[in-house]
Amino acid sequence: AGLPAPEPLGARLRFLAEADRLKGVLRATGTFDGTRRENSAEHSWHLALYAIVLPEHAAPEVRPARSLKMLVLHDLVEIDAGDVPVHALHDAALQAAREERAAARLFGLLPGPQGAAFRALWDEFEAAVSPDAVFAKALDRVQPVMANLATDGGTWTAYAVTREQLEARVGTKVRRGAAPLWSALEPRLDAWFSPRD
């Protein structure tokens, strides 16, 4: 009864056209050359590349192909909810509610079973409990660290971040999902955050 089910391919093409708007969501973090802020679409591509390049440094139970899919999808909610930098997140519950609504709308554009599968993958990423999600989260957290190191501070300067805050907000999550990465970056972090004469 009622309206005919939407044709699956048509629904998918409309979803892909709507997804294009992620290219217009600006992040606080800059590109590594320091010339401009990056957007969430190119950030998501960069993370997809991280997921392809770094699986050797993940826990053995991680299935990198699932982490990769999560990272391609993880920021779509920002089309409606915007990007809130980790160092400027003052009301986590409010932002979470915005992202929930965005997920319902955006994944709801897809044919039912596919939309539900994508939503489940995004929920898993957000929960950050499964090994695949913990690895994906670690990459999402470490990429801006590399951008800040490449641009002599970047958002650390903008948000007056201390080494201790970085450890608590970022380091713990990177360690959990990709410990060797954090260890490799620590000497450069200690040097950047140490008092300068």
Place this chain on the structure above:
Amino acid sequence: AGLPAPEPLGARLRFLAEADRLKGVLRATGTFDGTRRENSAEHSWHLALYAIVLPEHAAPEVRPARSLKMLVLHDLVEIDAGDVPVHALHDAALQAAREERAAARLFGLLPGPQGAAFRALWDEFEAAVSPDAVFAKALDRVQPVMANLATDGGTWTAYAVTREQLEARVGTKVRRGAAPLWSALEPRLDAWFSPRD
């Protein structure tokens, strides 16, 4: 003898930092809102999403996870070789030689076996013979078509493309890897290219 082998994680982090430059390679195609040209990094993210959303419309033998990896990697060579629009490719052999050199340099930044595996995947994509590559190529060709439809012509207007040229340069490749996509778009293409009163 000689220099110590580069530490694998360090080499990977340098590769990922170098890859950031893809965000600075501009394509002829615009974002779907028509406000600016897209860059090859955000284009690659969009294609990764296509590969996750559209496997149901690929040939049954396609392994979408491999096509997805190819699409994340496929444009990295443009960091050195630049993007040449399909409707403005006048010396294919010259551009291919440039891309070969770029692939050697960029994938050469990675630890040997990983660099070789990525290079093999990129060669497979370029050859466009395997089902995974044919599907990936079809998506790479169809995304700018959707961008042009969203922006009332886009590069078709800029390069004075005819319906016949679009069929030869683009349609044949989309049909080969994802026939239902081309069929779904054809009515809109016929309408856009038909003479206007």
